Amino acid sequence: MGIDRRKFFKVSGLTALGLAGGSVSKVFSRETPYGDSVQTRTWGTEPPKGPLTAQRWAMVIDLRKCHEQPDCNDCVAACHSTHNVPDWGNPKDEVKWIWKESFEHAFHDQEHPYQQESLKYLPALVLCNHCDNPPCVRVCPTGATWKRDKDGIVMMDWHRCIGCRYCVVACPYGSRSFNWRDPRPKIQKIEPDFPTRSRGVVEKCTFCEERLARGMLPACVEACKYGAMHFGDLEDADSNVRKLLSERYTIRRKPGLGTNPEVYYIV
Amino acid sequence: MYDAGKVILGIVVFLALVTFPLWYNLAGDASVAAPDLEKAEGTQCVEDAEWMRGHHMDLLDDWRDEVVRDGERYFVGPDGQRMEKSLSNTCLSCHVNKDKFCDRCHNYMSVDPYCWDCHVIPKEVM
Ligand code: SF4
């Protein structure tokens, strides 16, 4: 069957050297002899248990509640075990989808030296903001990362990612991690319901789109015992997130950049 | 032409050497027995076996795009049952031993698909 990313680059490299002008056409012309049965197949779209849908998913994180439990790591643990995120134990190879960051790092344009102690020293939960105007998507040359029209989730297609890391540079929030090495040996317990990644691809939070499709809330929201994480539809005026946003004072990360992040923080 | 005899002899020797593997295989019976694939545990595949033999890779490519890009995760199988478009969870739930099914044929065909770099073989991690 097809060729993998590495082989593709090797072949393209050789081609560029002028060794084999014709090899490019061979690489691209994968024969797909479709039989009739593909066209006539009737795909269903509804899962057995109704999916959770929204016009625009958004998250509200109550940092006050979070700060009351400084030792709690439930959301991070739940996310990383659900999604087979490796634990390298060093910042150089680190792969993360959701993690704790100091307030001054997470909100560096909104802090000042005389800030409340609680904000100053206690960490804020950060993850991909599923920006409404995502710079990572603009730079991706392969379409491996894109914003879903139906609900605004910024998706990852690990089949298409070529590991160029443009998106890592473009994301102003550090939400993306690169797999410098094969992550499998560093996954404590492989979760059979979710794929792992391979060396050379970028990964990040996907708002648990695979769980939403099965009618479940994101793993972090479900794992939080203290009600610090809320997930809902921003377009629905009666939703939990809209209610919180209208009643509480909330901030977003780096709002001045125009990315329109969709993770809100109650401070 | 100078040394026509030697040149022609050279060409003949060259051709003989280059095509040697072909002759050798024709002369000896170098055919390898088709692999003995393990029978699936289920009774009904998502398509008929003959079609799957030639096109399972296209089907999996389709599934991949439909699931990841379009969010369409389910399909109605031939027996009217709703099933998940999933290599690890649907295909391998009947073809329980990847090494006795997928691998045997892939080895025989000398192909090396990289599905398993990421997709989990449930039996191996349970
Ligand atoms: S937070 Fe970063 S990775 Fe997530 S959508 Fe915004 S720019 Fe992209």
Ligand code: SF4
């Ligand atoms: S690393 Fe992957 S997802 Fe990121 S820009 Fe490159 S191809 Fe796109």
